[in-house]
Amino acid sequence: MSMKFRRIGVLTSGGDAPGMNAAVRAVTRTAIAHGVEVMGIYEGYKGLINENMKLFGDRDVSNIINLGGTILYSDRCLEFKTEEGMRKAIETCRKNMIDGIVAIGGDGTFRGATDLTARGIPTIGIPGTIDNDITSTDYSIGFDTAMNTVIQMVDRLRDTCESHARCNVVEVMGRNAGYIALETGIAVGATAIVLRECPFDEAAALEKIKALKATGKRNFIVIVAEGVENYSEGFAKKIQAETGIETKFARLAHVVRGGSPTLRDRLMAARMGEEAVNLLLDGKSNLVVCERDSKIVAMDITYGQMLDRMYKGTLKDGDLDRFSEAEIEDMKAFCKMRSDWFDKLYQVANTISN
Numbered sequence: 177m178s179m180k181f182r183r184i185g186v187l188t189s190g191g192d193a194p195g196m197n198a199a200v201r202a203v204t205r206t207a208i209a210h211g212v213e214v215m216g217i218y219e220g221y222k223g224l225i226n227e228n229m230k231l232f233g234d235r236d237v238s239n240i241i242n243l244g245g246t247i248l249y250s251d252r253c254l255e256f257k258t259e260e261g262m263r264k265a266i267e268t269c270r271k272n273m274i275d276g277i278v279a280i281g282g283d284g285t286f287r288g289a290t291d292l293t294a295r296g297i298p299t300i301g302i303p304g305t306i307d308n309d310i311t312s313t314d315y316s317i318g319f320d321t322a323m324n325t326v327i328q329m330v331d332r333l334r335d336t337c338e339s340h341a342r343c344n345v346v347e348v349m350g351r352n353a354g355y356i357a358l359e360t361g362i363a364v365g366a367t368a369i370v371l372r373e374c375p376f377d378e379a380a381a382l383e384k385i386k387a388l389k390a391t392g393k394r395n396f397i398v399i400v401a402e403g404v405e406n407y408s409e410g411f412a413k414k415i416q417a418e419t420g421i422e423t424k425f426a427r428l429a430h431v432v433r434g435g436s437p438t439l440r441d442r443l444m445a446a447r448m449g450e451e452a453v454n455l456l457l458d459g460k461s462n463l464v465v466c467e468r469d470s471k472i473v474a475m476d477i478t479y480g481q482m483l484d485r486m487y488k489g490t491l492k493d494g495d496l497d498r499f500s501e502a503e504i505e506d507m508k509a510f511c512k513m514r515s516d517w518f519d520k521l522y523q524v525a526n527t528i529s530n
């Protein structure tokens with residue numbers, strides 16, 4: 177282990193997620209165990225710009241493993257993207273002897289991490305977003321808690337739908353990604369799941385609801401991912417008009433962003449937090465900690481970003497120029513693995529949704 181680290185900073189940035197606190201705790205405790213001091217940086221990258229921070233001891237992260245939200249607060253800091261903002265952030269690090277940073281957040285947060293690394297402050301990212309939309313990792317902290325909240329809420333809706341012979345269309349978060357919708361859709365026994373990633377045959381879904389009603393089915397749950405824009409509310413009206421089943425609409429929105437983290441999120445936060453500090457102290461930087469096939473691994477942030485763009489079909493000209501043929505082939509195989517997994521799960525959902 178390199179001994180040059182005096183202090184590391186830890187921050188949470190972008191959309192908050194349950195389990196971020198558990199990750200802050202794991203980072204803090206691991207660093208202190210290695211004799212390295214920890215600076216808790218408030219409000220994401222904004223705290224680096226306006227020097228809003230506190231030296232953390234073990235007790236500063238006491239009693240937070242079970243808390244939702246983030247005790248470090250979060251922010252979407254536009255100034256950080258400017259040269260002037262970046263200059264101030266680096267100056268804060270130098271002045272406060274912050275020799276490395278662990279940044280917990282989503283892909284925007286990781287772009288900030290790359291900028292810091294490029295300017296001499298090695299930074300490691302930990303994926304924290306309920307959306308699970310970071311291609312490089314199988315799992316991001318907050319996903320499990322958010323989904324458990326969704327199934328609790330929707331199970332309640334199902335009770336009342338069953339009593340009144342109703343349908344409920346439920347829109348769930350996920351930004352542009354349908355992971356929450358797909359997995360919770362299966363878990364709540366949804367009659368239909370609507371996602372951006374997979375084609376949806378609306379007419380067939382309406383026919384199916386009518387046919388199921390004829391068999392005596394009383395409750396109908398339809399899950400729609402928020403990424404399918406301007407759809408869910410209108411679809412609820414259409415179901416009622418076409419099937420004669422009274423149909424209600426609910427948007428769970430930010431309610432699923434809060435709450436006490438589940439076991440899975442706390443465990444993942446512990447494993448990823450510990451790994452992030454070890455990587456930093458080993459002299460590594462510009463990496464994102466990932467879970468892959470149940471193992472904790474790390475991937476270069478820039479490689480991960482291009483992989484993400486390839487998967488989402490948003491690659492720009494020149495993005496792949498710096499990568500070898502072999503790396504590009506690996507990226508393609510990785511994307512295929514992800515989309516095969518997704519398609520298979522969607523097929524399972526449809527097979528068992530009657």
Ligand code: ADP
Pocket residue numbers: 189190191220221222251252253254256257281282283284285286287288289291305
């Ligand atoms: P998330 O990390 O959840 O994707 P955002 O996209 O809002 O959330 O990013 C969080 C923060 O990361 C931003 O508010 C900004 O401070 C920083 N950030 C985002 N994009 C960049 C970028 N291109 N360069 C530097 N910093 C960035």
